[in-house]
Amino acid sequence: MTMSSECVVPTRQRVLHQQYREAPHEAWIRDYAQTVAGDTSDPFHGEVEPANNAGHRWAYGIHRAVGGDHDAPNPGDLLASALAACLHSTIGMISQWLEIEVADLTVDVSAEVDVRGALRVDSSVPVGFQRMHVSVTGRVVSGGNDTASLKTLAGSAEACCVVMQTLKQGVDVRSEWRLS
Template identity: 25%
Template sequence: MTDAATKLREKQKPLKDRYRSDPSSALVTLSSTSTLDAGLSCSLATASAAKKVAGLHQAAGGAGFDMSGELCSGDMLLESLVACFGVTVKAVSTAMGIPLEGGSITAQGDLDFRGTLGIKGKDGEAVPVGFKSIRLVVGLKVDEEHKGSVDKLIQLSERYCVVLQTIKQGVNVETQVDDVSKPVSDVKKDGHATENANGGEPEPTVADDEVIPLQ
């Protein structure tokens, strides 16, 4: 066992022991926050001083990163995947005693922008919103002695990569309204808006395909 593997095991052992004896202590809530900016962008809170700004992809009417410096959230999803998989590969290879001489991980996602723009298919069918497929391309540099262990390394990395497993298995996402300055009108099934909670004038309704999604 290498020194790096030994140190990793020493760091993880007390954590594993605690999680076994107290499973509830293994549940950690991660959080990410965005602040709505002027225009069609929002700022992401990061640990560093550098501010990340998300905006529309060019295929959805945005200016693009080169022009605006705004990042597409779809790109950031793929960045999260390659980042998580890369860290997992490094951790698993260390635990297995496989020295990595280098490598790269690329995520390619196919996205039909008709879905997020509310454009229907030729036969009037709804186009799904989101990635149709994602490919993870992994290239690792290892010596001849450990080439036979690469398949097992990838298999275990897939198994323990949080972002990869979340995408593959899916997860329930609940949207909660935290702070609303004005009450939202109750829209009847026939499409006519009722008066809002303050008894004011009915708010106009907008068809789904008229909305410009901010994704």
């Protein structure tokens, strides 16, 4: 994540800051994905097609802890990947605003779940991930290698990471079923 003589992020985002101040409704976006109908006799495998992905599909499998083969990324892997990707890019954007050059940036995310709740083995065990751990490593090449700057970078990146804040705060999920 090297910085050029022109920092791309501030250049692109200044225009957006002004646009969203003047027209807040334009700041609302919608991300979307859907599963692709496949072999209904195999509940342990499938494909998902995210929006704006040029028709590319991602195969997924189900974890062996709930009966799957775990031979493809499972939904938990995709959730951890979403957090890792979001935080990685957010760190890159914030570091350009702060004029801190970071090299060899890696974001590792692990998520832990007790599957007894999902399998209805023990009703006292909640369904869902009970813990997630994020580890960020990298090297500051220039600008802001002091404790205060690094604290600002970390705090701002976590505060602006949409996926991290969604997971920390929770989100209203509504479902609609149309089975016939």
